[in-house]
Amino acid sequence: MPMPCANCGAPTQLVSGPYLNSSLGLYCGYCRRSEPLPPDAAERVRYLQWRLMQLGQARENDEAPLRTVARLKRAWVPVLVVFFASTVLQISQTLSTVQAVQKAAPQAVHDVAFPMAIGLSMFAGYLFGYVGMLRGYRRAVKPLLRARPPMAAGLAIRCRSCGGDLPNVNAPEVVCRYCGAPNQLDKELTTRTGELLQAEISAYQARAAKVYSHDAFRAPTKAFYRWGAAGAVVALVVCVAAIQLVVAALGGGGDVHSPPRSAGP
16 A cells, blocks of 8 residues: 655655564655654554565475576576587597497397497486476476456456565566565466466465465476486386397398308218
């Protein structure tokens, strides 16, 4: 609720010191007038600030796993370039070595090419893991970061954390001016308003019943390791099977082109 200045009538701002128990007052940026808040009003403001601080700490603890997701996203391109360059170099070196030993010792191709299979499986595991992480983020986390829909037509959308009204902005994300929580905005806030309001009620009821789980914020990290391990294993099996086929072909070719034995007397 805005508080008009007693001198000029302009909206004032709540100002306070750096600590929770610092003195509170109202400041007008138009006429530069300051006035202290009444003791009872200041006490209520301090209590609300304390509640918002608790809410912010709980939100940061719940969303701590998303920091790992952010680090993986930032490192995605550099790591991909390094993996790709090292894989190409390893393939080139392996092919050169295979060409050198395939005639003299075809069976040695397996030992020479196996390190290449390890490198390819690691590269595939990282790719699959990143895809799985994005999928887990989109399905499990993104709905939790969405702002709350308006309670009725014509009202403002609300903060997902404290429920305060959010400003009407044309952007994919807006930060709550009350608790500092980032809120993602999308068209579903208007196309699925009734469904989202019912989901909000269900979430509050689950919290009240102590059955609400915040494990969804760990879903992207779990998906990264799960999809990465599966992708690496599949790639390794495919590479080993391909190497076996190459070794079998080279061994068969050696038998075909070997000189025939001379017939006995």
